Amino acid sequence: MPTASHKYLLIVLAAMFCSSVLADPNADREAFVAYFEASFPDIPFNEYANGIYAIDADAREQWEEIETFPPYSFTLDTGAGLWNETFPDGKTYADCFAGSDSGVRQNYPRFDTHRDEVETLETAINHCREKHGLAGLKFNGEKMLALTAHMAFVSRGNPISIRVSEDEPRALAAYEAGKQFYYTKRGQLNFSCSDCHVTSVGLRVRADRLSAGLGHPTHFPVYRSKLGGMISLHKRFSGCVRDVRAKPFALQSTEFRNLEYFLTFMSNGLEVNGPGARK
Amino acid sequence: MRRVLLLSSMFYVIQVAAEDGAGCRAPNEASKAPDSAMTNYKQSHARAECFRLAAAGAGAEWLKTEELLQQSVEEALQGNWDSADQLVQRAQFQAETALLQAQHESEAWKHRVVKK
Numbered sequence: 001m002p003t004a005s006h007k008y009l010l011i012v013l014a015a016m017f018c019s020s021v022l023a024d025p026n027a028d029r030e031a032f033v034a035y036f037e038a039s040f041p042d043i044p045f046n047e048y049a050n051g052i053y054a055i056d057a058d059a060r061e062q063w064e065e066i067e068t069f070p071p072y073s074f075t076l077d078t079g080a081g082l083w084n085e086t087f088p089d090g091k092t093y094a095d096c097f098a099g100s101d102s103g104v105r106q107n108y109p110r111f112d113t114h115r116d117e118v119e120t121l122e123t124a125i126n127h128c129r130e131k132h133g134l135a136g137l138k139f140n141g142e143k144m145l146a147l148t149a150h151m152a153f154v155s156r157g158n159p160i161s162i163r164v165s166e167d168e169p170r171a172l173a174a175y176e177a178g179k180q181f182y183y184t185k186r187g188q189l190n191f192s193c194s195d196c197h198v199t200s201v202g203l204r205v206r207a208d209r210l211s212a213g214l215g216h217p218t219h220f221p222v223y224r225s226k227l228g229g230m231i232s233l234h235k236r237f238s239g240c241v242r243d244v245r246a247k248p249f250a251l252q253s254t255e256f257r258n259l260e261y262f263l264t265f266m267s268n269g270l271e272v273n274g275p276g277a278r279k
Numbered sequence: 280m281r282r283v284l285l286l287s288s289m290f291y292v293i294q295v296a297a298e299d300g301a302g303c304r305a306p307n308e309a310s311k312a313p314d315s316a317m318t319n320y321k322q323s324h325a326r327a328e329c330f331r332l333a334a335a336g337a338g339a340e341w342l343k344t345e346e347l348l349q350q351s352v353e354e355a356l357q358g359n360w361d362s363a364d365q366l367v368q369r370a371q372f373q374a375e376t377a378l379l380q381a382q383h384e385s386e387a388w389k390h391r392v393v394k395k
Contacts, residue, residue, distance in 0.1 A: 031395040183388040188341045188373070190380065194391055247340040255338065 023176050025164040025265055032198075032266045036214045039201065048215030049270045051278070055202050056209045063277065072149055072223040072275045075142075075230050079150025082143055087132035093147070096128035103155025105148075105272045109261045110163065111171035118174050118257040121148055122232065139251040145221050145230040152221070152274030160218060160272060162265040178262030181255060182213075187246030193259075196240075208279070217264040219276030226279060233260060303329035316360045323367045324351065330374035339381035344373045 036048065040055065047054040053063045083093050097104045108121040119127070125147055126136035137144040164175045185192045196205070197213035204210075220233040234256045238248040249255040303326050327348060334340045351366035 027395070028392070031393045034395055035393045179392070180388055183391040184384045185380065185387070186339060186384070188343075192388065192391060194393075198391075198393060242342060245342040247335070247342050247345070249338070 023172055025166070025172070025175055028179065029266055029268060032214060035198065036201070036212055040212075046270065048212055048267070049218040049273045051215060051219060051276070052209055052211035054215070055211070059209070059279070066225075066277050070223075070275075071225070071277055072221075072230060075146050075149045075223070075275065076153055078142070079146035079148075079153075082147050083150050087129075087134060089132050091132050093125070093128060096124070096131065097151075100151070100154070103151070103158050103272065105152045105155035105274065106158040106160045107162070109257060109264060111165075111168065111174060111261070113168065113170070116170055117254065118178075118261045120234075120252065120257055120260055121151060122234075123252055123257070140232050140235050142230075145232060148232065149221050149230060149275040152219075152272060155272040156274070158272050159269050160264060160267050162261070162268055164261070164265055174258045175262055175265065177255075178258035178260070181259045182262055187241065187244035189244040191244040193240065213263065213266065215267050215270050217260065217267055218270050218272055219274045221274065222276040222278045224278050230275065303333065317355070320355050320360060320363055320367070323364060323371075324348065324355075327367045327371035327374060330371050330378065334374045334377040334381070337378060337381040339377045339384075341373045341377050344370050344377070347373065 033045070036043075037045070043054050050060075050063075053060040086092055094100050105121060108124060109118050111117075112119040122139050122144055125144065129136055137147070163171075165171050182193045185195070193213065196210045197216070200210050201212045202209055217233055220236070221230045222236075223230050232251065234251040237256050237259060238251065241248040331340065331344050331348065334344070347366050347370035351363045351370065354360075354363035354366060
């Protein structure tokens with residue numbers, strides 16, 4: 001016969017199980033968007049794709065000037081050249097990415113049920129290369145950045161369409177892990193992603209204003225003026241983790257891929273506008 | 280199931296390291312003999328490294344902990360035992376605090392999720 005304490009334990013375990021099973025990504029996204037709409041009622045939803053330039057008028061003016069002669073234009077030329085290369089077996093990248101003529105950036109990251117993990121655009125490119133007999137590219141190397149910049153450019157205007165199927169527990173678990181990462185404080189400064197990019201949006205960190213988490217993934221890879229080159233979204237994640245004085249995870253680690261899965265799902269409906277230019 | 284096992288092992292490491300340090304603390308007190316400085320340092324370093332690895336295993340390692348340990352080794356190699364020991368103590372403090380942070384955040388993050 002189960003004792004009262006056993007019954008209590010069963011109720012607690014059942015509640016924990018149900019709360020995990022009943023995770024609702026769509027409800028999360030609606031709440032996330034509603035939070036920013038309430039915080040910045042004058043900013044239209046589509047503007048969040050422009051990151052901090054949706055909020056900081058002075059910085060926006062400078063950015064619009066920079067975009068007149070985009071600093072990533074040479075990278076786009078390189079990317080187009082790489083995209084059209086033929087693999088040793090006669091195939092091309094287009095054979096791996098169905099519908100790539102009109103852009104595929106908006107569909108990544110996705111959950112790969114065969115590999116049982118989140119597949120980002122970068123890992124998909126390397127899976128494609130490996131399938132056709134080529135070595136993978138470095139995740140923040142020039143070739144990878146050029147290819148992803150080209151693929152983002154071709155996808156401009158397509159609304160982000162990340163799927164987190166509630167019928168696929170492993171996808172849901174990856175999404176939940178990314179969500180946990182986003183809201184977890186870490187590092188010597190004890191900050192979470194959300195501390196800056198949800199609750200402190202628009203406030204200053206030194207001379208910079210903090211951007212909204214909504215829309216973060218739409219414009220990567222970006223050209224960063226202070227670095228004089230392109231960086232990937234995961235390189236930016238790594239920089240943020242370092243900034244709070246925590247040891248960063250590797251680029252394309254499970255942790256960062258899950259984080260990208262969650263964060264990009266939050267931006268569903270915003271248009272792809274990469275590659276971008278930032279300070 | 281793999282995730283459950285991973286979480287269980289993580290919490291075990293956190294419990295062991297953060298609650299009583301049984302997995303990392305040296306069993307004996309440091310010797311007071313002057314010629315045992317190196318032995319004492321090695322024990323301190325191993326203990327701090329154990330905590331650092333536990334923090335890393337929990338995905339919670341701080342940025343400079345490993346660097347502090349490396350600096351302490353450099354000091355020890357030059358025979359600067361006091362300086363080496365101070366650096367080890369700082370590293371261990373960071374690693375233990377990182378573990379406590381991870382333990383606290385394993386639940387606390389849920390209260391920050393944006394809700395309607």
